[in-house]
Amino acid sequence: MELLHRLFNAEPLLALFATIALGYFAGKIRVGSFVLGGVAGTLLVGVVIGQLGIPLNSGIKAIFFALFIYAVGFQGGPQFFHALNKRSLNQLASSFVMCATGLLCVLLAAWAFGLDRGLAAGLAAGGLTQSAIIGTAGDAIARLGLAPEIVKTMQTNVAVGYAVCYIFGSLGPIIMVTWFFPTVMKWDIRQEAIKLAQRMSGGHAELEPGQFNSLQTIVTRVYDITAQSKAAGQTVLAIDKQLSDAAVEAIFRKGNAIDLSDTTCVEVGDSVAVTGKIEVMETASDFFGKEVPAPPGLSLVQESREIIMTNRALNGREVGDIHDHVDVETRHGVFLKSVTRMGLDLPLLNKLQLKRGDALHFVGRPVDLDRIESKTGYKISAAASTDFVFFGIGMLLGMLIGMIEFRLWGVPISIGSGGGCLLSGLFFGWLRSIHPKFSALPPGASNFLRDFGLAAFVGIVGIGAGPQALTAIKEHGLTLLFLGAAVTLIPQLVTFYFSYYVLRIQNPIEALACVAGGRSANPALAALLEKTGNATPVVAFTVTYAVANVFLTLWGPVIVGIITKNSGS
Structure with a gap:
């Protein structure tokens, strides 16, 4: 232990990367169907390693969080703005009801049980499973102008609240969308998903697990053209029109592939490569002739x-x-x-x-x-590169937006650099979707910024919390645990029944997906997808998820602004 203490103090970044590695390893451990996840695992491991009293520059934490939250906004920007339309109005309303109810539950709990700003924000982060609140609330606390020791204690309390409430915060939505609501409403999730898929596919049958949907399977086959073939003497385009969902991809004549165009004619003796959906290809032999192996040494590049x-x-x-x-x-x-x-x-x-x-x-x-x-x-090209001009401008604007302070009912509120970078990321992500020449940030790059930024940020938070975290857990742990369960469950109950009876979201799969998306609960979606056996919940989830990601993240500074109690007061 003494060796680790000397190593980590000599180079604090060793502690950070050890925390990330061990945290994500712990996060992969599965108990039944529950997985803690890398973020929560990293926070808990960080608290343990933080007992060694390792100094880490707070500026590093701010940089990583800004990168993470900008990437989140950039990836969600297209869907967020495109969801703001009349077609999605009821789903948007459902998501906002979830977010607003969650905020109200946190505020009532904080006032009723005398929680300080940090504990209240941590309750929101864990109970609503929104990791970004740790950053936006911590940033807002740092801007209050309080004594450094009070600021550090309340920022530690944010991490403590998150750690205590997160586990049930993740389990709660899984239980609600896969067992509680379906049981109460007497829904068979799998059968309802099949019905929705049939309606969306125009009546095509939805297959059971273990089977495959031939409508989504594309194959290439080769046929010999004989004098009896219907395709003989016809142009490639004429053949494609008759096949509709299959097309002539290559013609092999006298052992060689010939140049292909829409006006090329198929002749007797040719071998024709045809690509198409399986159900079309099953009848293609009637049109072309006998199916044969591809000519040796020849290839079809697609x-x-x-x-x-x-x-x-x-x-x-x-x-x-x-x-x-x-x-x-x-x-x-x-x-x-x-x-x-x-x-x-x-x-x-x-x-x-x-x-x-x-x-x-x-x-x-x-x-x-x-x-x-x-x-x-x-x-999307694998060779695409990041447009660092717009990336730099986006981060700059985000920081500037975060410096703006306004008053809500007399309460000074600033969304901070985290909230500012989120809004900036949303805008530039949307800009990229409509003007692809600008603001390039390839998926691989944005995924790395999002995942590594959050991992490093949470690791630093855990390490910084250190011994204070254990003290806070002993003092508030049981209270936070029960309050976290309430914050997890009550908004789901309110939102589900409001959405079902008032907003008329009455398709079972869409109603359940809105509950999961309104909390930005990825584990709940994964569990729901397992129950449905198809991807029908994803459409409603993406709309509500995009909205919830924005509002839940912004609740951090709102909670810090509305709750007035500081640590120790």
Whole structure:
């Protein structure tokens, strides 16, 4: 122990990286279906290592949190602004009710039990499972102009409240959306998910676990053209029009692949490579002839390309509607494999509404993909680089916004650099979705900033809390535990029944997804997806999650501004 103490004091960053490594290792330990998670694990390990009294510069903590919160805003910006429309109004209202009820529960608990600003903010961070509140509240506390020892104690209390309340804060939504609400409402989640998928897919059957949906499987097969083939003598485009969801990708003539265009004719003796959906390919032999192995030594080059949708004309339109109204000349040879929104895979069904900022995963020949890309948006390239001009401007604006102070009912409130960087990130993420030439921050880069920024920030918070954390846990632990359970459960109950009876969100899967998203509860979504067996909850979750991420993060400085009790007073 003495060796570790000397090492960590000689180089404090050793303690930080040890905390992150051990914390994320602890966070992976599974007890039944519950996993603590890397963030909570890092905080708890940080508190343990912090008993050694390791000095870490507070400026490092501020930098990492600013990077984390900017990346969160950047990734959620497209969905947040595109969700602000009449179609999503009831889901937006549901998310805001959840956030507002959560805030009210925290304030009432703080006033009733005499919690100081730090404990109240920690109660919100853990009970509502919003890690970003640790940073925004801690930043707001630092701006109060109090004595340094009081500031440090209250910032420690934020971490303590989070640590005590987080475990049930994560478990509570899982229990509510997968067991309590379905039991009370007498819903069979799996069957309801199947019904929703059937409605969204225009009546196509939803398959059971262990089966696969052929509508989403693309294959390539080779056929020999004979005199009896219907395709003989027809152009490639004419064939594609008749096949609709399959396309001629290559023609092998006398052992060689020939140049292919829409006007190329298929001749007797050719071998034709056709790519398409399985249900189309099953009948393709009637059109072409006998299926044969590909000619030796020849290959068919295709590309898997992810395109960010920015075309306003496609925003809000359903997948099936776009397919039916786009002519074959435009869409032939290109197949939509999946749709991702805010990093989550959406159910690829006919009635899925696409939003600007969605990532569309296409497969096809590069020349065909180029044609689609020009009408859809811009591709995500592995070689894409960060636009540091806009990144720097975004961080600068975020810091400036955080310096603004205003009064709410006479209470001075500042959202701080964390809240400012969140708003700045939202704006530049949205800007990137509509003007792809500006503000590039590739998914890999933004994911790293988000995950490592939060890990480092929480690790520093835990290390800084040190011995004070154990004292606070002994003094307030049981009270915080019960208050955290109330803050976790009450907003879900209020929001679910308000959404169901007032906002008329009565589809079971959408109602449950709104509860999970309104708390930005990723573990609850994962559990719900396991129960549904398909991705139908993701659509409603992404809308409510984007809104909740913003408001819950901003509650940190709001709580610090409204609660007036300081530590020791």
